[in-house]
Amino acid sequence: MVGFGEVAAGISLVQLFSLCVDGLRTLSRARNSPTSVMDFSIKLDLETSRLVLWGRNSGVAAGELHSSLEPVQPLLFQILSALSRNIQDADGLKTKYGIHNFESEMKNSPAPGQAVDSAVDNVDILLTPVVQAGLQQQQAISEKIGTCNNFFRKATWAISDGKKSAAFLEDIKRYVDGLNQLLTESQQVLLADDITAMKIALMGSKWGQPINMLTAIEAATLNCHRSIALTAKLTRLRLEMEMETTAPALSSEGPVLETPLPIGDDQFRRVDKQQGMRVMVERGKPQS
Structure with missing residues (x-):
């Protein structure tokens, strides 16, 4: 691929982070059947959100790495470089991950800026306030970079192999896990708080078909x-109980409640504690 992948070698850590976020956001709308699109989009948007929140807590999203992370800056650059190479290599995306650019084959399909299934847009983790705050910082950096990744953004991407695309998601998760593990202990605590805030906002989204959306997130x-799957399940079950309780009091033509019952911060933390893990801060060896 020309004009995107070749740029990474000479840019800063901040710019590399921004290009990775832009690339993941573009790929998260890769097309195929509505079911595979939704599953792929949810998973990749989640990893993109985790990357954005890492940038928010490391200082990179704001344009400057926290001084406490300067000793591990070479490792951070190594992980982001590997992540960017996976995103930017069109041949690798096609052969290794089953994700290809087929713009020339889509004459009768929706334009690149349009969603194939509106349900995909309804499950948009990137719209949660805490992630949006990080994205606004990142987008300011992206604007300064200019048109380096315009080709990548304009290309139309599709999933041709579900198993291979699942491997792509697993690799992206490992890279983000590696970045998170290099945060200081206090930064990891703040990251956990951000992840909890993201979950609270996500589970309280006002979807037209909330049970379907929560089921998709859970799956x-x-x-x-x-941790997220369990909170989605709990929210769905509580919503179903609420609807069953309310249904007898409604006429056959009356409205049905469509908004999940809110789950408080303390309830999310109890769920995370039961999972025996810190909120979304994975424990494993960083990927080289």
């Missing part, structure tokens, strides 16, 4: 982020 995160 997408069950094997990779069980």
